[in-house]
Amino acid sequence: MIGIIIVTHESLGDAYRSLAEHFFPEPPESVMLVGVERTEDHDDIIRHILTMIKDADHGHGVLVLTDIFGATPCNAARKMVVPGKVAMLTGLNAPMLIKAVQYAPAATDLAAFTENVRQAAINGIIAITTPPEESC
Numbered sequence: 001m002i003g004i005i006i007v008t009h010e011s012l013g014d015a016y017r018s019l020a021e022h023f024f025p026e027p028p029e030s031v032m033l034v035g036v037e038r039t040e041d042h043d044d045i046i047r048h049i050l051t052m053i054k055d056a057d058h059g060h061g062v063l064v065l066t067d068i069f070g071a072t073p074c075n076a077a078r079k080m081v082v083p084g085k086v087a088m089l090t091g092l093n094a095p096m097l098i099k100a101v102q103y104a105p106a107a108t109d110l111a112a113f114t115e116n117v118r119q120a121a122i123n124g125i126i127a128i129t130t131p132p133e134e135s136c
Contacts, residue, residue, distance in 0.1 A: 002107040003056025004100050005064045007034045007049060007073040008092065019094060020101045027101050032056050036073045045076040053086055061110035063100060063117065064088040087114040095124025 006013045013033040020027045032052045036045055049064070056062045061084065066074040069090040080086050087110050089096065099120035100113075107113040 001058045002060050002104045002110055002113050003053070003058060003062040004031045004104050005034065005049065005052050005056055005062060005077075006032070006066075006092065006097075007036065007064055007077045008067040009071065009073060010035050010037055012067055016092065016094075016097050020097055023098055024101055031101060031104070034073070036076070040072075042072070042076060045072070046079060049077055049080055053080060057085070060108045062086050063104070063110065063114055065092045065096065065100065065117075066090045067092045084110060087111070089114060089118055089121070091121060093121050093124060096121035 006016055008016070013035050017027075017031075017033055020031065032055065034045070034048055034052060053062050053064075064077045064080065064086060066077050066088060067090070068074060074088075074090050077088055081088050096117055100117045103113065103116065
């Protein structure tokens with residue numbers, strides 16, 4: 001099992017947790033959430049994430065999902081990356097989250113799992129510039 005930690009600005013992670021529970025009424029216990037407040041101390045954020053990593057790791061590593069590259073949640077979580085133990089993806093979106101939650105319980109290869117989740121995020125972004133040929 002690979003643990004998942006969602007690190008976002010303020011309560012954005014709560015919405016993602018609700019989305020995960022919509023698809024998976026009992027998401028894995030290894031899915032954890034850190035909501036970073038604007039006034040929160042950077043070192044406190046790092047300590048909080050470190051504690052969660054220890055709790056989420058069941059022997060196969062932890063994937064940290066953050067909302068915006070370069071923002072405080074990402075910058076704090078980025079310091080926790082350890083090859084083979086803690087990986088991170090930024091730009092959290094719904095397809096990424098659903099793929100991660102669905103496959104984390106059976107996953108054992110952190111690098112392969114991270115790449116599969118990243119690819120789901122990319123594949124979930126589709127540009128639609130024309131209406132469908134048939135009417136609704």
